[in-house]
Amino acid sequence: MTSKAIWVINQFAGHTNSGWxxxxxxxSKYWIENGFDVTIISGSxxxxxxxxxxxxxxxxxxxxxKRKFCWVKVPKYKAESAKRFWSMLVFAFRCIGLKKNELGKPDVIIVSSMPIFPILSALILKIKYKKVKILFEIRDLWPESLIQIKEISKIHPLVLFFxxxxxxxxxYSDRIITLLPNSIEYFKKFNIKSNKISIIPNGIDINLKNEELNKELVNKLTNQxxxxIYTGTIGYPNCIELLVKSAELLKNNTDIHFYIVGDGHQKENCIKLAKDLTNITFIDKVPKSYVQSILKFADVCFIGWRELGLYKHGVSxxxxxxxxLAAKPILDSNNLIKDPVELSGCGLIVKPDSAEAIANGIIELYSLGDEKLKEMGQKGREFVSKNHNIKHLASLYSELFG
Incomplete structure (x- = not known):
């Protein structure tokens, strides 16, 4: 019996050296180990x-x-430009023309949104190939994100198009997979029965190889x-300008230093905000294999969310x-959205959209002492190992291929 062929269509799909x-x-590492033939179709x-x-x-x-990639050539664009929208449409259109003589015939097509447009491409491919199972994976809710983050009207033509x-x-998909643990009620608005929906959040490979940092990075991070430390995208939803403002509020406390590791369209703005501060360091984005090595230096890690109803559906x-995984306590700025910090007790949650709340949270964690912080971090390590081990999640996913 030949193995099932799984196609993943996701314009933003990468590998460990892509940076995202x-x-x-x-x-797919575990899908391949279990006998599936996997092709990842991504944008150039x-x-x-x-x-x-x-x-x-x-x-x-x-x-x-051992993973097959098909890189579909798409136009380059700037993050906030209209050409980004055009790039997504080109990707979706070109996915319709994927070559059978190069990729074979799919048995299962996973369409991972955002972008959302390739779901139509997959349904056209299903007509072409017959007996193809379509799994529609929702990483973010669109156009809901557009409405709430960009404050666009619900009847805007772009929103209606999405x-x-x-x-x-x-x-028309055979199954919906959502990363968002509280989103079932959202899907019910579309008269979708809960037995058509599976929740498979993001996770982490606890055996991921960690690379050693170069001397320059080690020197930046080594002090008393x-x-x-924040690692990740520096964009509007991530509230990094508020973290910078909290650094300004704490600039007279010479025992505390902030590190922001990553890139994004808000980075230059954050650097400008921090131009007169000596208690903050920006570090360029690093490959995934370096992240754990950076986090070893952290006393506390930061994550923030805007005060938006969007996040009541959960985050991942x-x-x-x-x-x-690094067993670090987390300072979490959100509106009690039942996220992993709240569920595990591995950190401190403060109200969103407030630099003052972030600064006060940092002082509270600073005052707890090493043992209490270590205890918080260990709760997180145990929680992620149990609930977000990528091998376990891959197994849950592959059960949907039948």
Whole structure:
């Protein structure tokens, strides 16, 4: 009996050296071990990769650690430009023309949104190939994110356009997979029965190889300060400008130092905010394999969310699991959204959208002492090992391929 062929269509899918989008790369290690034939179909460009593939042709093929990649050539764009939207449409259109003689015939197609448009591509491929199971994976709720984060009207033409693809995906896919643990009620608004929905959050490979840092990075991180470290995207939803403002509030406390590791369209703005501060250091984005080595230096890690109703559906950011695997206590700025920090007790939650609350939280954690902080961190380590081990999640996922 031949193995089932799994296609993952996700314009933002990467590998451990891409700097983003490792979810399906990590899952596929265990899918392949269990006899599945996996192809990851991604875009040649997106605004969050650190390293890009060589992709001179419309379709470009590569084997990376036993995973087959098809890099679909798409236009380059800036993060906040309209051309980003065009790039997504080009990717979706070109996915319709994926070559059977190069990739074979799929048995299962996973469409991971965002972007949402390839769900239509997958449904067209299902008509072409017959007997293909379509799994529609929701990493973020669109167009709901557009409405709440960008404050766009629910009847804006762009929102309605996204809504059409959302409705098509929910209605015609064989199963919906959501990363968001509290989102079942959201899907019920579309008359979707709960038995069509599976919750498979992000996770982490607890056996992921950790690379040693270069001397320059080690020197930046080595001091006797109480270190607050953030690793990840520096964008509007991540509240990093509030972390910078909390550093300003605490600038007279010479025992505390802030490190912000990553890139994003808000980075330059945050650097400008911090131009007169000596208690904050910015470090460029690093590959996933270096993150744990950086976090070894942390006393506390930070994650923040805006005060938006969007997040009541839950969150599953990878940085939670990076921090928890490192057994570090987490300062979490949110509105009690039943996230991993709240569920595990591995940190302190303060109100969102407040630099003062973040600063006060840092002082509270600073005053707890090493033993209490270590106890918090260990709770996180135990929680992530039990609930977000990528091998276990990959097994749950593969049960849906039948």
């Amino acid at each position: 989008g490792e979810r399906h790369f990590l899952f 460009f997106n605004h969050v990769f650190k390293n890009y593939p060589h992709a001179p042709f419309k379709y470009n093929y590569e084997i990376i650690e 809504r059409l693809f959302e409705w098509i995906g929910y209605k 300060k109480f270190k607050i 950011a990878n940085k939670y699991f990076d921090y928890m």
